[in-house]
Amino acid sequence: MKIICIGRNYADHAKELNNNIPTEPVLFLKPETALLLKRHPFFIPDFSNDVHYEIELVVKINRLGKHIEERFAHKYYNEISVGLDFTARDLQATLKEKKLPWERAKAFDGSAAVGKFVDKNKFKDIQDINFKLEQNGQVVQDGHTKNMLFTVNQIIAEASKYFTLKIGDLIYTGTPAGVGSVKPNDHLKGFIDSDLLLNINVK
Ligand code: ZN
Numbered sequence: 001m002k003i004i005c006i007g008r009n010y011a012d013h014a015k016e017l018n019n020n021i022p023t024e025p026v027l028f029l030k031p032e033t034a035l036l037l038k039r040h041p042f043f044i045p046d047f048s049n050d051v052h053y054e055i056e057l058v059v060k061i062n063r064l065g066k067h068i069e070e071r072f073a074h075k076y077y078n079e080i081s082v083g084l085d086f087t088a089r090d091l092q093a094t095l096k097e098k099k100l101p102w103e104r105a106k107a108f109d110g111s112a113a114v115g116k117f118v119d120k121n122k123f124k125d126i127q128d129i130n131f132k133l134e135q136n137g138q139v140v141q142d143g144h145t146k147n148m149l150f151t152v153n154q155i156i157a158e159a160s161k162y163f164t165l166k167i168g169d170l171i172y173t174g175t176p177a178g179v180g181s182v183k184p185n186d187h188l189k190g191f192i193d194s195d196l197l198l199n200i201n202v203k
Pocket of ligand 1: 005006007054056085172174175
C-alpha cells in the first residue's frame, strides 16, 4: 500500500506557514514503512528538533482505480478516519529552501499515524465533518472539511491521474491551522465529531 498526502489544503494552514494558496493540489507520498503500527508510541526521531503534529481526515481506498472521474470518486472509499502526518518541520524548512523533495521530513518511519476507521455513511456529507486534535487534553487543531480547498473527490480524481489507487491505500487530505511541536510524553487524541478514533503517546 501507499500513502498519498495533500499539502496546503486549508487556506488557514497555508497562511500560518507563509505558503501561497495552491491552484492545484500539492501531492506527496509516504511509503508503507511510514505507517505507525497500531498501539505503538510515536518516537521522536533523532534527526529533528521540531517534529510537528498535523491532524488530517484520512480516506481508505477500497477499489482499484486509475483516471477516476470526480463524479465517480465517492465509490472508491467506504471508510474514513483521522490521522497524523508527522512532519520534521526544521528539516522540511531546510529542504524547501534548497528546493529539494520533502521525504526526509515527511516520509520517515512512523510518520503516518492513523486511527480507527468508521463507515463514511455515518455522515451525511463527507465535506461537512468536524475533526480535531487534542494535545494533553487541550484542543490544538479544530478542522472542518468544508474548508478544504480541494474536496476528497477532487483529490481522488487528481491523484489517480498520476498514481493507480489500490485497495488499502490511504489518502491524507491535509491539515487545518494550529500545527505545533510534539514533546516526549505528549498524549495525542484525534476525533471526528466527539468520537475518539486516534490515541497516541509520544516518546
Ligand atoms: Zn499534512
